[in-house]
Amino acid sequence: MAAPVAAILGMNRNFVPDLPRLYPHVDARGWYGDNQKLIEESAFRNSSLQAGYLLIAARMLGLDSNPMSGFDAEKLDADFFAGTSVSVNFITTLGHGDRSTAYPRGPRLSFEEACRLA
Template sequence: MLNQDALDTLFSHARTHNVWLAKPVSDAQLYQIYELMKWGATAANSTPARIVFVKSDAEKEKLAACVSAGNVDKVKTAPVTAIVGMDMAFYEQLPKLFPHTDARSWFVGNQAAIESTAFRNSSLQGAYLMLAARAIGLDCGPMSGFDAEKIDQSFFAGTEVKVNFICNLGYGDAEKLFPRSPRLSFEEACKIV
C-alpha cells in the first residue's frame, strides 16, 4: 500500500492549478508521464487516447485561439498543455493490443460502440495522465471551455482523432490557489448494496 505522503500527492493535497510558476517541464518528464499512464486499464486494452503536448509559443497561440476567454491566459502561461484526444479508429490497433481474440470485429460498423468506448476510455487515460504527472511532481489544471471543432482542425486534421479535454501541466503557484472546495461525503455519493 502507498504511504500517506504518496496518497496526499495523488489525491488529498492535489489541486487544480490555474496559475503557473515560470519553471519548465522537460520532454523527458512528458515521456515519463506517458510511460506511466500507458499501463492504466482500458476496455479490451483499447487505449484510444492520443496526446499532443503543446509547449512552443507558436503552438500555444494556436491553442489559445481555440479556448474560451477564461482559459486563454491559462494556456499561454502553463509550461505545457496536454490535448487529450480520442482516436475514433482505435479498434484498428486491437489486433496488436488485444491479440487473443478478434476484438476489432466488435467495433467495425458499430459507431455507437466506437464513440462510447473512445470517450470513456480516453477519459480514463486522461485521468491516468493526471495521476502520472502528480506522481512525478507536476501539478495539473484540467479544462473544458474550448471549441472542439477548432482544436480538431488545428491539431488533429487528417486523422480520426477528436479532442476529449485539455490539461495544463507544470508547477502550480500554490499561493494563487482558491480555497479548497468541499466534496460529497461517502453517504451522499455512494451506497453499498
C-alpha cells in the same frame, strides 16, 4: 497561460482496426462491428481513463494540472488533428502552480452521498 505545458488529450475514433495489435489475446473487433455509438462511447471512456492515468502520474511527480473543457473542440481538432481519426477529449496544463494564488481544494460529497452499495 504561464504553464510550461498545455496537453491535448485526444481519442482515436477509429481504434477498432488497431485492436488485434493493442488487445492481442482475443479478436475484439467483432465486439464493435459497425456500431458507431458503441465505438464513440468506448473511445471517449477509454481515452478519459488513460488521460486520468496521465494526471495521476503528473501529480505523483509533483506537477499540478488543470484539466479543462469549454473550448472550441472543432477548431482545436482542425488545428491539431486535421486528416486524422483523432479528436480532442479535453485539455490540461501541467506545471508548478503558484501556491499563493491557488484555490484550496473544493468541497467533496461524502462517500455515502456519492456511492451506493448493492
